[in-house]
Amino acid sequence: MIFDLDHDGPVALLRWRDGENRINEDSLGELHGILDALETTAGPLALVLTGEGKFFSNGLDLERYGTDWAGLARVLPGLHRAVARLLLFPAYTVGALNGHTFAGGALLSCALDYRVMREDRGFWCMNEVDIGLPLDEKLAAIVLNRLPRATALEVMLTGRRYPGPDAMAAGIVEEVASADGLVERAVAVAAAQAGKDRAVVAAHKRVVFRDVTTTLGFPPAP
Numbered sequence: 001m002i003f004d005l006d007h008d009g010p011v012a013l014l015r016w017r018d019g020e021n022r023i024n025e026d027s028l029g030e031l032h033g034i035l036d037a038l039e040t041t042a043g044p045l046a047l048v049l050t051g052e053g054k055f056f057s058n059g060l061d062l063e064r065y066g067t068d069w070a071g072l073a074r075v076l077p078g079l080h081r082a083v084a085r086l087l088l089f090p091a092y093t094v095g096a097l098n099g100h101t102f103a104g105g106a107l108l109s110c111a112l113d114y115r116v117m118r119e120d121r122g123f124w125c126m127n128e129v130d131i132g133l134p135l136d137e138k139l140a141a142i143v144l145n146r147l148p149r150a151t152a153l154e155v156m157l158t159g160r161r162y163p164g165p166d167a168m169a170a171g172i173v174e175e176v177a178s179a180d181g182l183v184e185r186a187v188a189v190a191a192a193q194a195g196k197d198r199a200v201v202a203a204h205k206r207v208v209f210r211d212v213t214t215t216l217g218f219p220p221a222p
Helices: 025-039 069-087 104-110 137-146 149-158 164-169 182-193 198-208 210-215
Strands: 003-008 011-016 046-050 055-057 092-097 100-102 114-118 175-177
Touching: 003 025, 011 025, 011 182, 025 069, 046 182, 055 092, 055 104, 069 104, 069 137, 069 210, 092 182, 100 104, 104 137, 114 164, 114 182, 137 149, 137 210, 164 175, 175 182, 198 210
Parallel strands: 011 046, 046 092, 055 100, 092 114, 114 175
Antiparallel strands: 003 011
């Protein structure tokens, strides 16, 4: 299993446990299956997504795909869909960014409603400008929609690596926490919102994120 799913009261705690937590067809397939199940859960709910060890997610699995452009072409629609589904998830979502959050992993973090990042180690970074893989219009739309404009331009054009305090100052994450208290804090934030009317939460997300999810190819249902 790539992900472990536990429940802390109404909070679904999803831990990504696959080393560097690379984005590939396997990890995306399992993630979509979990989202399928959670979306049909009745009653109070909030979601926390975190990684393990040094990595929240180190982005696309370039070791697997290398120069296999056909393989990358297969995985990108799954990433687009995952971001769209997290943006529209019918409950409040929180990221506990426990370590390096790079490229595709950074994009997934942008899809969450609230982000808590480890304060002492790990970087948030969009490093495509350094590795020669430009964002397409769909992926760029995520950054431009979810980050302050000046920050979005900086992360896309410079590949700057943000430690937790700098990421908070730049508006990438909402707060930082110690390594020991990170997940506990994320669960507390999620639990405080778990009792909200999920139908209203979903409706509001459809309004707020209609443009970006339509760009991603997954417009919200009416």
